[in-house]
Every structure is written in structure tokens, then in C-alpha cells.
Amino acid sequence: MQDRNNTIAGWVLFAGIVALGATLVTGEAFHGERPEEMGYPIEGVEAEGGAEAAKPVAFYLASADAARGENVFKKCAACHNAAPGGANALGPALYGTMGNAIAGHPGFAYSDALKGVGGSWDWEKMDAWLASPRNFAPGTKMTFAGLGNPQDRADLMMYLNQQTASPIAVPPPPAEEANADAEATVGEDAEKADDVEVLTEAESETGAGSSGGPEVPEAE
Numbered sequence: 300m301q302d303r304n305n306t307i308a309g310w311v312l313f314a315g316i317v318a319l320g321a322t323l324v325t326g327e328a329f330h331g332e333r334p335e336e337m338g339y340p341i342e343g344v345e346a347e348g349g350a351e352a353a354k355p356v357a358f359y360l361a362s363a364d365a366a367r368g369e370n371v372f373k374k375c376a377a378c379h380n381a382a383p384g385g386a387n388a389l390g391p392a393l394y395g396t397m398g399n400a401i402a403g404h405p406g407f408a409y410s411d412a413l414k415g416v417g418g419s420w421d422w423e424k425m426d427a428w429l430a431s432p433r434n435f436a437p438g439t440k441m442t443f444a445g446l447g448n449p450q451d452r453a454d455l456m457m458y459l460n461q462q463t464a465s466p467i468a469v470p471p472p473p474a475e476e477a478n479a480d481a482e483a484t485v486g487e488d489a490e491k492a493d494d495v496e497v498l499t500e501a502e503s504e505t506g507a508g509s510s511g512g513p514e515v516p517e518a519e
């Protein structure tokens with residue numbers, strides 16, 4: 300009896316070790332193969348991601364939040380000061396930058412790359428700069444990779460637009476149609492064709508009427 304119990308205990312222990320080993324091995328294997336992005340790409344869905352990136356800055360500004368942007372600004376604070384009267388540091392002082400001339404803060408030695416851009420900081424330019432300083436001004440001294448998330452950039456710009464005595468106007472949110480535009484690009488042509496048909500129908504109807512003159516504004 301004693302022997303048999305030992306044998307059983309032995310097998311149970313052995314099974315446990317095997318199970319544990321298997322868990323470790325499979326765990327390791329799956330961990331190693333864990334993809335960067337979860338899930339698998341589906342054609343068409345991928346394209347939607349592209350459309351997402353193409354949304355206008357105004358779309359993200361519509362739900363932007365300066366308080367969140369102040370939090371994002373922590374990534375910039377090592378090199379920048381955005382407070383009133385803040386000093387230039389590794390990067391130029393950023394108080395009053397929105398709407399100001401690009402590379403326009405007095406007393407900072409900007410790179411020729413940034414000085415060569417010209418114009419002033421509006422929403423689109425700042426968005427492009429924050430997305431990738433290197434692409435916006437190749438050769439810039441700002442060694443910051445950029446912010447990939449368009450909402451982070453919008454939040455940050457909203458914050459920067461508070462850190463100035465003369466904030467620039469926030470663009471109105473894009474119309475619903477503009478939002479749907481990106482998704483409906485494929486069907487757009489078909490829609491236009493429909494519109495044309497409707498127009499010609501309307502025209503022929505008004506043509507059938509006596510003058511049709513006063514009806515034109517209604518049709519539009």
C-alpha cells in the first residue's frame with residue numbers, strides 16, 4: 300500500500316512538472332510571437348486607418364482639451380518653457396508662439412532649417428511640426444521624434460494657444476458631411492452622378508413649366 304501510494308504520488312508530481320513545463324514553453328512561444336499590433340490586418344479596414352490620419356486638424360481641435368494638452372507638454376518641458384516671460388532653454392521659449400512667426404522668438408539661435416520655413420505658426424503648420432519636426436523642417440535642431448497621436452497634438456496646441464497674449468482663432472468643427480467624406484470617398488463619385496441625374500430631372504421639370512424662374516433658388 301505504502302509503495303503504491305508513493306508511486307501514485309510520484310506520477311501526480313511528474314504530471315504536475317510536465318504541465319508546468321508545457322505552460323512555460325507555450326507561454327514563452329506565444330510571448331515571443333506576440334505581434335506589435337494585436338489582431339490581424341483586414342484589407343479595407345487598413346484603409347480606414349489611412350482615412351483617419353487624413354482627418355482635418357479642425358476635427359481633433361473640436362474635442363481638444365487644453366488641460367490634457369498641459370499634461371502632454373511635460374514631454375516638451377525638458378527643453379521648453381511656455382510660461383509668460385519664460386526663458387529660452389535648450390529650445391526657444393514657447394509663450395506667444397501660436398500665431399507668431401516661425402523661428403521668431405528673439406534671442407534664440409534657430410537652425411537654418413527652421414528659419415528657412417517662413418510664415419507663422421497656424422494650426423496646420425504646428426500640427427505638422429509636432430507630428431514630425433524632422434519632416435517639417437529637415438535638419439532642425441529639435442531632436443524630438445514627434446507625437447503620433449493627432450488628438451495629443453490638438454490638445455497640446457490648445458494649451459499652447461492659451462500660453463499667449465493673443466490666441467489665434469480656433470477653426471469651426473468640420474461639418475458632419477466632411478467627417479463622412481473620408482469614409483465615403485469610394486461612393487462619392489456615384490453620389491455625384493446621382494446628383495447630376497436629380498438636377499437634370501429637376502431642370503426638365505422646370506423646363507416643362509412656364510418660366511421656372513422663381514423655382515431656381517428652391518432647387519438650390
Ligand code: HEC
Nearest residue numbers: 374375378389390401402403404409410413439440441443
Ligand atoms: C530635446 C529638446 C526638445 C524637446 C523635447 C522639444 N523641443 Fe521643441 N525645440 C527644440 C529646439 C532645439 C528647437 C529649435 C529648432 C530649430 O531651430 O531647428 C525647438 C523648436 C520648437 C518650436 C518652434 C518655436 C519657434 O519659435 O518657432 C516649437 C513650436 C516647439 N519646439 C515645440 C515643442 C513641443 C510642443 C514639444 C513637445 C511635444 C517640443 N518642442 C519638444 C528642442 C526641443
